[in-house]
Amino acid sequence: MTAQTAERRDEDWPEELHRVLKAAGVxxxxxxxxxxxxxxxRLLSADPEVTATVLTTEEEGIAxxxxxxxxGGRSVxxxxxxxxxxxxxxxxxxxxxxxxxxxxxxxRGEWAEFNPWQVxxxxxxxxxxxAMGVTVMRAETARDLVESVESAAALxxxxxxxxxxxxxxxxxxxxVW
Amino acid sequence: xxxxxxxxxxxxVVAALLRDRxxxxxxxxxxxxxxDVHAAGDHDGNFYLWGAMGGAxxxxxxxxxxxxxxxxxxxxxxxxxxxxxxxLATIGAGGPRNLAIAVIDNQHFGETGMQAxxxxxxxxxxxxxTACGFASAVTVSDAAGxxxxxxxxxxxxxxxRLAVIKVRSVNPPRSLPIRDxxxxxxxxxxxxxxxxx
Numbered sequence: 001m002t003a004q005t006a007e008r009r010d011e012d013w014p015e016e017l018h019r020v021l022k023a024a025g026v027x028x029x030x031x032x033x034x035x036x037x038x039x040x041x042r043l044l045s046a047d048p049e050v051t052a053t054v055l056t057t058e059e060e061g062i063a064x065x066x067x068x069x070x071x072g073g074r075s076v077x078x079x080x081x082x083x084x085x086x087x088x089x090x091x092x093x094x095x096x097x098x099x100x101x102x103x104x105x106x107x108r109g110e111w112a113e114f115n116p117w118q119v120x121x122x123x124x125x126x127x128x129x130x131a132m133g134v135t136v137m138r139a140e141t142a143r144d145l146v147e148s149v150e151s152a153a154a155l156x157x158x159x160x161x162x163x164x165x166x167x168x169x170x171x172x173x174x175x176v177w
Numbered sequence: 178x179x180x181x182x183x184x185x186x187x188x189x190v191v192a193a194l195l196r197d198r199x200x201x202x203x204x205x206x207x208x209x210x211x212x213d214v215h216a217a218g219d220h221d222g223n224f225y226l227w228g229a230m231g232g233a234x235x236x237x238x239x240x241x242x243x244x245x246x247x248x249x250x251x252x253x254x255x256x257x258x259x260x261x262x263x264x265l266a267t268i269g270a271g272g273p274r275n276l277a278i279a280v281i282d283n284q285h286f287g288e289t290g291m292q293a294x295x296x297x298x299x300x301x302x303x304x305x306x307t308a309c310g311f312a313s314a315v316t317v318s319d320a321a322g323x324x325x326x327x328x329x330x331x332x333x334x335x336x337x338r339l340a341v342i343k344v345r346s347v348n349p350p351r352s353l354p355i356r357d358x359x360x361x362x363x364x365x366x367x368x369x370x371x372x373x374x
Contacts (some may be wrong), residue, residue: 028242051242053271056263063232067204067239070224070362072371075239093229097358100374160374
């Protein structure tokens with residue numbers, strides 16, 4: 001396959017995720033930024049059909065997403081792995097109300113990590129989500145990520161599930177210090 | 178900040194806020210504000226939280242953003258709003274014109290033994306909201322102030338609003354809404370013409 005005939009390049013995954021989220025009816029996004037989410041945040045924020053909201057802490061996004069659904073909106077919450085710990089009690093809300101929840105979590109603390117402070121919450125990310133009833137999917141390649149988000153959106157918005165897609169740090173690349 | 182015991186009774190305050198609600202949608206914080214809103218009359222456009230402390234105003238934000246055509250009122254307590262204080266920055270930055278927050282402020286954690294909260298120790302939630310860019314933020318502690326808040330709620334606004342309403346630290350008998358959040362969600366969405374999912 002030549003570059004010209006390639007359906008998509010691996011580094012185009014933020015554009016692919018934007019397309020997949022729009023196709024799933026997502027018109028609302030909230031986030032605590034992460035470098036790995038920067039391109040997707042830029043794309044969704046620039047989209048006139050999407051309401052984008054910056055958060056001070058990640059659990060706010062869980063409540064905002066539930067409120068959006070109450071009003072008929074479909075929301076996605078973007079955060080890095082360290083923010084998952086902040087969400088624990090607020091995950092009671094989608095669990096009790098069976099509110100659809102779609103979280104995209106960029107992983108830190110696992111692949112060529114420079115900052116040791118990222119490691120404890122990195123290890124706890126998946127167990128924490130699962131302890132609160134969230135279904136966890138993990139993607140290590142661009143193709144797998146796009147398909148996982150497409151699947152997670154369907155599971156969340158049509159089957160009322162709480163789903164987090166973890167985006168492996170290997171896919172995001174080594175952070176340059 | 179009031180230095181004397183406020184005179185307003187919380188049930189009267191919440192009944193006044195909701196008397197002419199029209200098609201306003203309501204989200205409550207957990208505890209006494211949920212009981213107050215329920216006591217004022219259950220309504221399909223009410224969503225009562227029984228947990229998720231700190232999340233009421235943010236749930237209101239998501240709802241207000243999804244339904245810009247409807248007014249949204251969050252009725253919560255001082256303890257609940259203090260736990261979600263960063264959320265006031267998020268709401269200020271989001272700037273929804275159709276969201277108002279009423280903090281029923283008894284200056285105590287009323288559900289857990291009436292321990293004094295921060296608002297009785299000098300913390301000014303309306304000042305925080307002002308600093309976060311709210312279109313208006315007021316603290317009232319008497320009937321005339323409450324009447325002004327009720328009148329303002331009926332008018333359009335340029336951005337989010339917050340009213341701290343000081344009330345007596347007395348818990349009236351509980352008026353319990355249902356605790357099944359799926360049923361509440363489905364009822365609420367049906368009132369907006371939405372399918373359960």
